[in-house]
Amino acid sequence: MIDSSGQAYKKARRRYLKTTRNRNLDIEKDWTPFRAAEKHFKARFPPPDLTKVLDLATLDESRASEVTAGNWAGKPDAAPTRAFTTVSGSYGYTLPEIPGLILLPAFLCPEKQKELIKWSLVEHARRPNETNLDIHYLLPSEGIWNAYVRDGNTVIHPRQIETDAEYLKQDPGPRTLIDNIPANTSNFELFNNVSKPPTPPSSNVQPASCSDLLPRLRWANIGWSYHWGTKQYDFSKGKIPIHHTIRDLCKSAVQSVDWKGVFALDTSDWGPHGADWMYWDENYEPDAGIVNFYQTKDTLMAHVDRSEVCATSPLVSISLGNAAIFLIGGLTRETEPVPILLRSGDVVIMSGPACRRAYHGVPRILENTLSPHLADIVDEPDWSIFKNYMDSTRININVRQVFPKEFDPGLS
Ligand SMILES: O=C(O)CCC(=O)C(=O)O
Numbered sequence: 001m002i003d004s005s006g007q008a009y010k011k012a013r014r015r016y017l018k019t020t021r022n023r024n025l026d027i028e029k030d031w032t033p034f035r036a037a038e039k040h041f042k043a044r045f046p047p048p049d050l051t052k053v054l055d056l057a058t059l060d061e062s063r064a065s066e067v068t069a070g071n072w073a074g075k076p077d078a079a080p081t082r083a084f085t086t087v088s089g090s091y092g093y094t095l096p097e098i099p100g101l102i103l104l105p106a107f108l109c110p111e112k113q114k115e116l117i118k119w120s121l122v123e124h125a126r127r128p129n130e131t132n133l134d135i136h137y138l139l140p141s142e143g144i145w146n147a148y149v150r151d152g153n154t155v156i157h158p159r160q161i162e163t164d165a166e167y168l169k170q171d172p173g174p175r176t177l178i179d180n181i182p183a184n185t186s187n188f189e190l191f192n193n194v195s196k197p198p199t200p201p202s203s204n205v206q207p208a209s210c211s212d213l214l215p216r217l218r219w220a221n222i223g224w225s226y227h228w229g230t231k232q233y234d235f236s237k238g239k240i241p242i243h244h245t246i247r248d249l250c251k252s253a254v255q256s257v258d259w260k261g262v263f264a265l266d267t268s269d270w271g272p273h274g275a276d277w278m279y280w281d282e283n284y285e286p287d288a289g290i291v292n293f294y295q296t297k298d299t300l301m302a303h304v305d306r307s308e309v310c311a312t313s314p315l316v317s318i319s320l321g322n323a324a325i326f327l328i329g330g331l332t333r334e335t336e337p338v339p340i341l342l343r344s345g346d347v348v349i350m351s352g353p354a355c356r357r358a359y360h361g362v363p364r365i366l367e368n369t370l371s372p373h374l375a376d377i378v379d380e381p382d383w384s385i386f387k388n389y390m391d392s393t394r395i396n397i398n399v400r401q402v403f404p405k406e407f408d409p410g411l412s
Contacts, residue, residue: 009047012047015044016043016044033335034333034335034337037363038363041339041364042363052339053075054078057341057343057346058074058076059091066369066372070366070367070370074339079340080097081094084261086256087255090104090256091105095338097338098330099354100351100353100354101328101348102257102349106343106345107253108320110345110371112345116318116397117374117395120395125144125220126144126146127139127141131144131220135159136159136202136205138156140156144210147210153209153210155207157207181306183307185309185404194232196227199229215295219290219291220290220293221289221290222246222288223242224288225238232307233402242399250284251284253314254280259281262352268354270352270353271312276313277312284313287403288308288401289397289400292397293394294394294396296365302329302359303361304357307402308402309402309404309407312356312404314401317399318346318398319342319344320395320397321390322344322365322369323341323342323366324342324362324364324396325340325341325362325366327339327361327362328350328355328359330354330358331358333359337359341366344370344374367392
């Protein structure tokens with residue numbers, strides 16, 4: 001699978017031998033099953049074994065060139081799955097181990113993937129949508145991508161630290177108290193009233209060119225503003241409308257699933273209002289989310305999405321660009337996660353009480369796995385600048401519904 005005579009392999013081996021020389025093996029005994037899986041897939045040396053990774057693209061002959069790109073492939077039967085036919089006639093899969101987890105391989109055609117990559121960079125990663133770079137830099141209103149395309153040498157200056165800023169004087173108060181408590185309809189008022197001061201810019205940020213900053217673009221908020229400091233939504237900032245392309249796509253993903261087949265026999269606790277999957281075709285309405293931009297060395301550690309008041313309605317997650325290992329387990333890190341290989345165009349839906357608040361993360365972006373249909377610039381020279389960025393990038397667009405349909409948050 002990996003070329004052991006290559007320079008990258010030799011470098012990874014040298015680094016591994018150096019960093020593990022004095023390793024205390026006892027530490028590993030304390031790792032939870034989720035942590036152990038993260039460590040396994042993060043490892044550069046030896047490269048991770050993917051034979052226990054669910055890779056549904058390997059079932060689809062039309063995806064053969066994607067599977068061979070980069071030489072990373074898992075197995076189609078690495079975890080038990082149940083196939084169903086979506087309303088458009090393609091295959092979808094559920095995992096009996098994690099009720100509510102839906103996999104829609106190749107849900108997006110290559111043209112749609114390109115459209116969404118362009119949308120993420122050109123239209124979305126700019127004001128009024130907040131990005132991680134806005135915290136530290138004074139970005140032009142056209143956004144980092146468009147500034148980079150115009151002139152990669154343009155220098156972007158750090159945000160000044162206002163020493164008398166209100167947020168520096170404020171006591172964080174309940175912030176630490178309620179951090180990590182799952183939101184619900186009963187504690188919504190309390191969450192909504194927590195002070196959400198702007199994140200102070202770092203004091204050691206230096207001016208940087210657009211070319212240097214672009215690989216540091218890590219996220220852009222969608223819809224309701226997510227406040228990263230408190231891990232809660234800041235509803236006082238209002239809701240930026242979800243772009244119609246994203247809304248339509250997420251709704252069509254939700255409508256393509258046979259929810260009765262998924263949940264008819266489910267006996268889990270759906271909370272005070274009971275199960276509502278039978279209405280999702282009609283009333284699922286995405287209103288928040290994140291675009292994640294990963295470079296090949298980036299990871300997303302195990303976490304639970306607890307900030308949405310609705311803990312059951314679908315979270316739709318779209319993969320674009322390089323492939324990744326996605327881990328999803330249970331309600332604690334003690335459950336051994338299922339590793340799933342996600343490729344460009346795949347859609348994952350997390351729904352229902354067992355899945356929506358399950359631990360999940362992305363320990364590895366698989367290098368050199370840009371699908372041939374995204375790497376090809378012969379017929380489309382304008383794509384080449386996107387292709388160059390995507391060579392080392394994975395984009396994930398994930399979209400949620402914050403409030404249950406019957407709940408009035410009282411926000412005007
Ligand atoms: O990148 C992914 O596939 C998952 C992203 C995610 O879990 C998140 O943003 O909360």
